[in-house]
Each structure stands twice: as C-alpha cells, then as structure tokens.
Amino acid sequence: MSIIHLTKTVQSVQPRYVGRFSCTGSACEDSCCSGWTVHIDKKTFNAYRQAKQPLLTERMATQVKRIRSLASDTKYARIEMQPETLDCPFLEEKLCSVQRELGEDKLSDTCATYPRKSRVMGGQHQQALTLSCPEAARLALLAPDALDFVEVSGKVRVESVIQIRSKQGLTPETMESVSLFCLKLMKVGSLSLWQKLAALGVFAEQLTSTLKQGGHARIPALLKDFETMVASGAIDGALSAMLPDYVIQATTFSGLWQLKKGRKNSAVQASVQTQVAKGLGADPVTHLVTQQQLIDNYRTGVQRLPDAMKDAPFLLENFLVNEMFSEGFPFSETSPYDHFLKLVTQFGLLRFMLAVQCNDPERLPDLAQLVRTVQVFSRKYQHDADFAKRVNGALKNAGWDSLEKIYRFLRT
Structure with a gap:
C-alpha cells in the first residue's frame, strides 16, 4: 500500500519542551487511545478499506463508522470505542495494532499528530503540545525553561498543519x-x-x-x-x-x-x-x-x-x-x-x-x-x-x- 500521508521537514518556532517530548507508549498512565471521539480522515478511511490483514479488516468493518451528517474530508468517519472500557478497539496491550500492522503512515491525522498542534502564521511554522497528554504536561510544567521559544527543524504531516488566514x-x-x-x-x-x-x-x-x-x-x-x-x-x-x-x-x-x-x-x-x-x-x-x-x-x-x-x-x-x-x-x-x-x-x-x-x-x-x-x-x-x-x-x-x-x- 502506497504512502497516503506526506510529511516534510520545516523550521518551526516552538517552546523548548516540545523538542524534549517522546511518547511513553504503553507506559502512559492516561492513554490517549481511550475515552475520546476519534475522527478518521477520508484518505485513512479509504486505506483501511483496502487493508488485507484479517483481524484488522474485521475490526475496521465493524468499529470504523462513516459520519453521515456534516461529514468532511478531515472528519469523514469515527472509531467506535469499546462500550465498557472506552478503549480504542485497535488497542492491544496498550499499543496500537494499526501502527504495528500498517505503519505510522496509515494512522489517521488525529492519531498521528496528537498531542502536537502545528500551524503556519505569517509564513512561520509554529508547534506546541496539548497538556492533556501526561508526558507533555510534565515537560511543560516542571522545567523553568520549558516555555522559552526556540527555532528547530523537524518533520510535520502536511495535512495536519493549520494555515492561519486573515482574521x-x-x-x-x-x-x-x-x-x-x-x-x-x-x-x-x-x-x-x-x-x-x-x-x-x-x-x-x-x-x-x-x-x-x-x-x-x-x-x-x-x-x-x-x-x-x-x-x-x-x-x-x-x-x-x-x-x-x-x-x-x-x-x-x-x-x-x-x-x-x-x-x-x-x-x-x-x-x-x-x-x-x-x-x-x-x-x-x-x-x-x-x-x-x-x-x-x-x-x-x-x-x-x-x-x-x-x-x-x-x-x-x-x-x-x-x-x-x-x-x-x-x-x-x-x-x-x-x-x-x-x-x-x-x-x-x-x-x-x-x-x-x-x-x-x-x-x-x-x-x-x-x-x-x-x-x-x-x-x-x-x-x-x-x-x-x-x-x-x-x-x-x-x-x-x-x-x-x-x-x-x-x-x-
């Protein structure tokens, strides 16, 4: 399956703590793979329909639902969480089976970018993290230099970058x-x-x-x-x-x-x-x-x-x-x-x-x-x-x- 979500390297202004961030994965105490409404973009949804892995295709057919009212290319479908635990049905031993079987490129924009928030304002790329992520919160709140701003080079998923227009x-x-x-x-x-x-x-x-x-x-x-x-x-x-x-x-x-x-x-x-x-x-x-x-x-x-x-x-x-x-x-x-x-x-x-x-x-x-x-x-x-x-x-x-x-x- 070909690459569906392109990335590029950009110079970005960001708080210093962003460069220190690395997902803690299965060690996270409050998983971002549970308790959310997770939207699936149209490209990712179509890629899931072409997946050949039997276990994944079965779950994708039953647990990924089209949004029929007010849908968009970015909010084209959603993942139905497990009713008892509110966990993502693709979560196995606190790790993502979609990423394991299909690769990071096949993650939805929501899953691939969280907790990062990227935008362009006045021609300048900017990136921060949302503090609903436990590791991001620790890094942002406990270091005196965490909110010093620096310019660094890094990869972004092209479709996830918000373009700030005139307001x-x-x-x-x-x-x-x-x-x-x-x-x-x-x-x-x-x-x-x-x-x-x-x-x-x-x-x-x-x-x-x-x-x-x-x-x-x-x-x-x-x-x-x-x-x-x-x-x-x-x-x-x-x-x-x-x-x-x-x-x-x-x-x-x-x-x-x-x-x-x-x-x-x-x-x-x-x-x-x-x-x-x-x-x-x-x-x-x-x-x-x-x-x-x-x-x-x-x-x-x-x-x-x-x-x-x-x-x-x-x-x-x-x-x-x-x-x-x-x-x-x-x-x-x-x-x-x-x-x-x-x-x-x-x-x-x-x-x-x-x-x-x-x-x-x-x-x-x-x-x-x-x-x-x-x-x-x-x-x-x-x-x-x-x-x-x-x-x-x-x-x-x-x-x-x-x-x-x-x-x-x-x-x-």
Whole structure:
C-alpha cells in the first residue's frame, strides 16, 4: 500500500519542551487511545478499506463508522470505542495494532499528530503540545525553561498543519505581532500572575474596541503605548488596591467543575476528581458540601497553593503561556476579548481544582499530583468545545463578562 500521508521537514518556532517530548507508549498512565471521539480522515478511511490483514479488516468493518451528517474530508468517519472500557478497539496491550500492522503512515491525522498542534502564521511554522497528554504536561510544567521559544527543524504531516488566514481584517503578519506582544506581556517580571492576566484583559478590551471601530492602522501604536504603560508601572498601581473575592471565585468555579465531575473517567481522572471533591469538604456518602465549607476550604487552599508549587512556582504561568501560544491568542474566538474570557475561565477553574487540594493541614499535594490535575483538567474540560461555549455564554448572561468584574475572579 502506497504512502497516503506526506510529511516534510520545516523550521518551526516552538517552546523548548516540545523538542524534549517522546511518547511513553504503553507506559502512559492516561492513554490517549481511550475515552475520546476519534475522527478518521477520508484518505485513512479509504486505506483501511483496502487493508488485507484479517483481524484488522474485521475490526475496521465493524468499529470504523462513516459520519453521515456534516461529514468532511478531515472528519469523514469515527472509531467506535469499546462500550465498557472506552478503549480504542485497535488497542492491544496498550499499543496500537494499526501502527504495528500498517505503519505510522496509515494512522489517521488525529492519531498521528496528537498531542502536537502545528500551524503556519505569517509564513512561520509554529508547534506546541496539548497538556492533556501526561508526558507533555510534565515537560511543560516542571522545567523553568520549558516555555522559552526556540527555532528547530523537524518533520510535520502536511495535512495536519493549520494555515492561519486573515482574521478581523488583520494580516497574518499583524496577528503574529499581536500574539507575540501578548506572550511577552505574560513574561513581565515586575507583575504577579494575576496582574499579568488583568493587564492582558485591558489590552484585549482595547484591541477589540479598536478593531470594531475599524482602527486597524492604529494597532502598532496601541502595542507601543501599552508597552510603555506596563513599563511605567501604571498597571501595577491601578490594580494594587483590589481585594480578592473568594466567595465569587469559590462558588463560580465550583459550579463549573461540577458540570463534568460525574462523567465516566479513567483511573487517573477519577483519582484527581476524587481529590478535588475531598478538598471541597464533600461528605463521603452524600457528596454534599455547604457553601460556607466550600468558601473556607477554597480560601485556605488558594493561600497555600504557592507553598505546594514552591519547587515549580512557574507552573501556572507555563500553563497559560502554552495555552496562549497553542491557540494563537487572542484570535481563536469571535473577538480578542472573548478569547480573554475563555482564558480567564480556564485559569480560574484550573486554579480552583489545584487550590482545594491544598487545604489539608497535614499534607500538601506534591508536584506530580499538581501536574496530574493540569493534565486531567486539560483532557476533561479544555477538549470539550461545547463546554467552553456554555461557560462563556453563562458568564455573559450573568453579567460577569465586564473587565471590572473579571478582576474579582483573578486576585488572590
């Protein structure tokens, strides 16, 4: 069978940790071959129909189903997971029988590229990893230089590279300049993490307003003016008087967490969700917790979270920078400010899940548990596009999408 998916070698800008990544295969504690909806592209589907291996062809005939409604060349079919385990039917002893029998070239785009995300913006190839992969999460979150950006040579599957086109009237080159500015803002050493996010919100709001008014030509000046304002310390001074609102943070993000806590989980996912519930103070039998318990436990935990992260104080910042880079912030939603709202929601929910595990007076979670929490959060919440839309819609409907109110979600 001939090669169906071409690869090429490109120069790519990527975080340093990407070059350190290698799939752990059967040793992975939360397999990417289980619990997903796995789409099959048209080329791969047709190749499977031509396969001659008896065991594979039987499974492919029964377990690979055509998508009949709203199908595309990239989402042409899907793999039916095993109903009891949610494992891929081609998984044997935690290894892929398709890759073993047919070769890596015959893997679908989804399976061949995960956890990599590749794109071209302004003529420049960029690559990052999604942190729903346990090994990617470890590499991205535990090394101080993990999110330093480097240019390296590497192979990419041609069809998996996303071409970033002009959005909101901006050229890809201008979009790249704005994205780079936002990443640099997250590296400003004089600001705490919540202040960086607050400053990012101000910028996203101003950028959104500028674009709505057709002021595209003013964007270079906006970048320069904002850089000057940050360097002057004006942002720090404007935010210093703000107080944390633990009540709003605890009740809001607890509600978001509970939206998916009961879904079927792998052993690793179930373990993390159990620890979060325990940290909330939930009754082991009824699973109920009073609002005051919730607020008190969150307040205690969020104040102790820096102690738990003392050997990797950059953990949350690395998560945010990786998310911004991999999603092309702030251009992956309907407006830069909407993308900021999505980022704040992700940050707040993840911080909540980490913090409530830190209120045990006898023991703080170790870094391995914190990384597992980030990985499980990424897998259960970030990969659910419908969840993100529901959350953003709920915030807007409740009037919580204004920048002044969003600050109350950020300060700790």
